[in-house]
Amino acid sequence: MRAIRCLTLLLALLAPAAFAAGPYQVEMILVRQNAVPAITSPFAPEDWSAGAPRLEKGAERPTGLGDEVTRLQATADYTVLLHKAWQQDTETVALGVGDEQFGHFPIEGNLSIREDRFIAVDANFWVNQLDGNGSVLQSEQLKQNNSNMKAGQLTFFDGGHLALLLRVSPAGMRKIPLPDPEMMEQ
Numbered sequence: 001m002r003a004i005r006c007l008t009l010l011l012a013l014l015a016p017a018a019f020a021a022g023p024y025q026v027e028m029i030l031v032r033q034n035a036v037p038a039i040t041s042p043f044a045p046e047d048w049s050a051g052a053p054r055l056e057k058g059a060e061r062p063t064g065l066g067d068e069v070t071r072l073q074a075t076a077d078y079t080v081l082l083h084k085a086w087q088q089d090t091e092t093v094a095l096g097v098g099d100e101q102f103g104h105f106p107i108e109g110n111l112s113i114r115e116d117r118f119i120a121v122d123a124n125f126w127v128n129q130l131d132g133n134g135s136v137l138q139s140e141q142l143k144q145n146n147s148n149m150k151a152g153q154l155t156f157f158d159g160g161h162l163a164l165l166l167r168v169s170p171a172g173m174r175k176i177p178l179p180d181p182e183m184m185e186q
Contacts, residue, residue: 023089023172024113027065029165030082030125030142031072036161041141044126048108049094061085065154068165081127081162082107087171095125101134109142119168120147123157 063069063085072078082097091112098106109125122145129138142159149155149168157164 023087023170024115025061025085025169025171026088026111026113027061027063027085027167028082028111029065029069029072029080030107030127031163031165032079032081032127032140033077033161033163034079035077038140039161041126041139043136044104044108044128044139044141046103048104048110048126049096050092050110052092052094052110052112053090054094054096055086055088059086059088061087065165065167068154078163088113101130104128104130104134104136106130113168115170118147119149119151121145121149121155121157121166121168123164123166125162125164127162 063083065083065085069080069083072080084095084097086093088111091114092110094108094110096105096108105128107125107127109123111124112122114120123142125142127140127142128136131137140162142157142162142164144157144159144164146155146157149166152167152169154165154167157166
């Protein structure tokens, strides 16, 4: 009986650590909902990445949600702005998509992922309209979070005019560490 209590306590202490770290396979579709009036926000800040490392080209992966993108593009209700997949090794990554001009991209933002019982995601993206000189003329911001995403499940983040479809899965199979066999004998 004592071994069962020790084992339960050991698993309770080790299990969150076993699932807390990346890497994650992430696939994201950023869309504009055309039926919702556009909401402009303050310009994207100069430090839009908030110090997060930028997504490297080597981290990009093939996309798998092509059917969903095709369905979204078949209707006039949505405009697909971005469809991207990558492996994320850190908790927060900064994405800049398009031609960079004076530190800004047409689409830029951060995606933070934490894993506990469920996957928690914080998404903060700007869709910028840049002029010929690279100055930001207008920004639209999507700032959403969800703390109860299930691994591998496609989740919709409704930010009004902008929306996000996101699928996050742990990369590879993660195993709970087994306790020492000597502890099982007690």
